[in-house]
């Protein structure tokens with residue numbers, strides 16, 4: 001169905017286009033400074049080849065951040081452009097990330113807002129299960145703020 005949709009690793013040069021995609025997508029929470037260009041560049045350098053974008057007619061129609069800490073994988077900010085949802089692109093990009101992560105770690109976590117019903121249906125359809133673990137957060141320096 002998505003013969004003309006191609007996946008490739010995200011590069012920092014994709015940042016502006018991907019950022020626009022994330023900003024237009026309900027269910028993706030963007031935070032500063034965590035999601036600024038410099039921080040995303042650092043993330044991509046630490047997790048080479050894992051984060052993916054989906055391209056259709058030279059346009060990025062989906063993106064996800066993917067990385068691991070040596071023990072668990074993490075997917076963040078998965079989004080598919082509204083016009084291209086329901087065509088299997090989200091499933092395909094997640095499957096690609098899991099395949100790449102399987103070289104390094106045995107499992108993968110995501111963060112999902114409680115009120116994200118579309119996301120809940122999507123992850124559930126793909127076989128992901130809730131853990132019941134709460135996510136807590138704290139800034140690394142007393143002078144900064146950080147939220148999630």
Ligand SMILES: CC(C)(COP(=O)(O)OP(=O)(O)OC[C@H]1O[C@@H](n2cnc3c(N)ncnc32)[C@H](O)[C@@H]1OP(=O)(O)O)[C@@H](O)C(=O)NCCC(=O)NCCS
Pocket residue numbers: 025026027028077078079080081084085086087088089090091092110111112113116117118119121122123125126
């Ligand atoms: C969630 C999102 C990424 C799904 O992408 P998508 O390309 O539309 O999903 P797919 O077409 O690959 O669907 C994969 C499966 O999920 C199911 N699914 C997807 N969206 C669904 C919805 N709104 N309701 C019910 N099921 C849904 C599909 O039925 C499909 O199931 P199947 O494999 O059994 O056929 C997309 O809706 C999106 O970008 N949402 C906004 C951002 C967001 O919430 N991201 C998640 C952050 S945690």
